[in-house]
Amino acid sequence: DAGVTQSPTHLIKTRGQQVTLRCSPKSGHDTVSWYQQALGQGPQFIFQYYEEEERQRGNFPDRFSGHQFPNYSSELNVNALLLGDSALYLCASSLNRGHTQYFGPGTRLTVL
């Protein structure tokens, strides 16, 4: 039973660039939520995708966007990167938008 997977593991970008992160949910799950975890902090909700639509959004600017594919996998895109976007980006999957969520290993994004 495959767990949540994310790619890439690490990424280094410069200010102003754009980045795409990828997530495959746990087998049998259909909902993907994205979180940003700054160093020493708890994860912060970015948005949630279900049935290929963004269903909820946290307090993040429009530079953060996403997509969900028919196979339930998801992408997170960040445009015009800022230094403050440096963080661990986690995706979590669940079934039918349930609260019980399982996290992937994360993508460590460093913006220079």
Add this chain to the structure above:
Amino acid sequence: GENVEQHPSTLSVQEGDSAVIKCTYSDSASNYFPWYKQELGKRPQLIIDIRSNVGEKKDQRIAVTLNKTAKHFSLHITETQPEDSAVYFCAAPPGGGSTLGRLYFGRGTQLTVWP
């Protein structure tokens, strides 16, 4: 998190002792309370959760208690072992059906278990 407070931020215990971490939440409609363990450089791992219709749940050495009236819940780890050392996060959803699957996290507790 926006409406989840967690304390203490650090906790050191001797191996074999118990550890307790507490969280409070503000939305009385919250109905699900998970705890995650995050080891250095690894993903947050769901270790136990409780729903609002239950007051206590146990799984071997870990337990979670919920006080809905006071709006707080706690993680209890008994007979601690060095491998319990990690950052522990509590979380809670905002109330309301439109926020299904959204979690607010506490700031975390760094637990260190000394052999």
